[in-house]
Amino acid sequence: MIITEAGCTVYPIVVPTPRSLRTFNFYLLEEAGSLTLIDAGVNSEECWTAFLTAMAVNRLAMKDLDRIIVTHSHQDHIGIINRITFDHDIPIYAHHESLHRLKRDRDFLQFRIQFFGELYESLGCGDLGLQQVEKLKEAASMNEHRIAGDIVPLYDGDTFADMQVIETLGHSPDHIALYNRERQWLFAGDLMIGHMSSSALIEPDQFGRRTPSLIQHVASLQKCLQLPMVKVFSGHGEPIYLYKELISKRLQHIYRRVNRIWQLVASGISMPSELGMALYKNLYISDFPFVMAEIIGCLDYLEMQNKVGKKRIGQVWHYFVF
């Protein structure tokens, strides 16, 4: 549904998916005579057609499009960028940590593989960790999803087209939300999804450091609690109106999970991979990177609270309660 308010119009582009995400959402925003695309779906005919249809139905021409902004560099938010910029040279804006990911920088991909190899070894993940590293090598060698064109780096607090860039790290190390203070709208990417929790995934930053993703995700949710909002445009699913209730529900869920991990560590399970198996059973194998991201995120959180400590035995970290 198109939303118009005092010279500003949002044209949501909503593409259904059978995945648990339900929809890929991206947005055309027309404001003060300029047209911005916020996020770009997956690289599929469905997303491309939905974009072209939204443009045509609303009598927007490709030459009217001034820029593309991505909330983060995940593949389901950047899909049709190259199709647009192929013969339409416009700037792409993204968080400064997105640049080497969007450009598929070879050195970065190489040390990302090494990072995960060392990380999974240090968490005691054995063969499953090695298998995951093989998958990463395969993905890097295919070199898909490289974004062509100029990318302009964004920093927290930057403003343009009446929107403020709000750094909201955690789901990814390059996540931003876009806030329109006057209208109290937030384009939230994957920071907030109405029907499901958003994961805080593990990634190295450009210097090879592991980002404390769950701690960051909690801080980002708390940051957004301080913003007055009437509507949150999410990267997936329905728009969110009761954002305070939703954020509070998500935070409670995280705190319960952190507490559960603390109980397991207190019961004597010290190795992160064993915590993953104990808590997630079969999902530990089927959803390995997500499970380990959650375990390590919770352990980071407990370390920050001084509730657990860790020591290295051989190559593997073991956690204990204080």
Ligand SMILES: [Zn+2]
């Ligand atoms: Zn994402």
